Amino acid sequence: MARVLHNLLLFLIRLAQKIRVLGYWSLIYGYCALCTIVALLKLWWNIILRPTTTFQWVIRETPPACLNDTSLGTHCYVRIKESGLRFHYVAAGERGKPLMLFLHGFPEFWFSWRYQLREFKSEFRVVAIDMRGYGESDLPLSTESYRFEYLVTDVKDIGYNRCCLVGHDWGGTIAWLFAIHYPEMVTKLIVLNCPHPSVFTDYALRHPSQLLKSSHFFFFQLPRFPELMLSINDFKALKALFTSRSTGIGRKGRWLTPGALTGALNYYRNVFSSLPLSQNHVRSPVLLLWGERDTFLEQEMAEACRLYIRNHFRLNIISGASHWLQQDQPDIVNTLIWTFLKEGEGRKSYRN
Incomplete structure (x- = not known):
């Protein structure tokens, strides 16, 4: 019985x-x-x-002059042995200085860090990469190639010992995961408008308002159709992300050149099938910057990230800033980053 x-x-x-x-x-x-x-x-x-x-696709054979602005840095390429993929990055500052590595989000590329490249090259070797599937970096076609473990490994294998890691949006997610799994390689972690992955998962499941704000996660699971919707009318939908009153950058002189869409969307297409974190605490000092006008993420998640930090944690909510705050309020962002960098550890701890 x-x-x-x-x-x-x-x-x-x-x-x-x-x-x-x-x-x-x-x-x-x-x-x-x-x-x-x-x-x-x-x-x-x-x-x-x-x-x-009407349907419009515009092909620009000559890149805008701003992409070749020498004050931003030198264009370089590196091929990673693990994946065999070639990555494009822009670097400035003297070699041998502490490394500051920038990871962009969706639907951007290295250029979103232009204000930070100019600002921090005096004290750091600054490097802004085109993530896998973006810009001039290689674009694997399979959705499976964009699993979290591969994206994190890309960051690990670029070629350095330690860095100050800075990430925004999807780049922020990868930065969180990298700091969790490779704490010895991160001297300080700076994340812009991206909550800790565990915070986002827990909060979204308990708050329908965040699920609604994240509806694009679900729409992007579809094959091909999101690419069509985002690209018609000369990428009007993508441009609206940066220029509309509700979601756009609040600064004048806004600029956008979207890259290949499938690779960028594949980041979203793996989000539901990725394995849960084996451990989820960050042991590096963390600065979290949050734009008050972010229409994609609930602000309450920012404070909740404190639960997953096993070191110094600083949170700054930037009034009037949008989701794209490093471009929207670069002077404030740069000042807050400098303040954080000078706290606690001396400059020698950043050496590679």
Whole structure:
């Protein structure tokens, strides 16, 4: 009898787990379907009811002059042995100085760090890379190539011993994960508008408002259709991220050149299937900068990150700043970074 009850209990546990998994993926793909319907309605409205709208793709064979501005640094390439991929980066400052490594987010590339490259090259060897699938870095085609473990390994294998690591948006997620798994390589961690991965997961599951703000996560799970929606009308949807009143950069002189879309979207397409963190605490000193006008992330998550820091933690909420705060409020961002860098450890601790 005891054996029968034991087997029945195991069966019920396994059934509950399967139901939970089924419910999880049903929620994800159900939300994907809802987002697709909304996107199709918008497309139908623009093309059928507003026939003046046309499909446009603009090919720019000559890059804008600002990308070749020598004051920003030197364009370089490195091939990583582990993956065989070639990465493009822009570097400035003297070799041998402490390394400050910048990781951009979606849908950007190295240029989003232009204000920081100029600012910190006097004291650091500053390097802003094009992440896998962006800009002039290699673009693997398979979705599997953008799993978190590969993205973190890219950062590890670029070629250095230690660095001050700076990340924004998706670059912030990779920076958090890198600091968790390779703490000996991170002297200080600086993250802009990106919560600790565990904070984001826990908060999003408990707050429908954040799920709504993250609806693009679900829409981007679809193959090909997001690429179409983001690229029509000369990438109008992407430009709106940077220029609209609700989500855009608050500064004048805004500029955008989107890269290949599939690689960038593949970051999102692996987010639900990635393995959970084996351990999730950060042992490096952490500065978290947060734009008050961020419309993609709830501000409450910023303070919650404190629970996962086993070292000095500083949080600064920048009033009036958008999600793109390193471009939106570069002077304030740079000042706060300098203050953080001068706290605690001396400059010698940054040496490679």
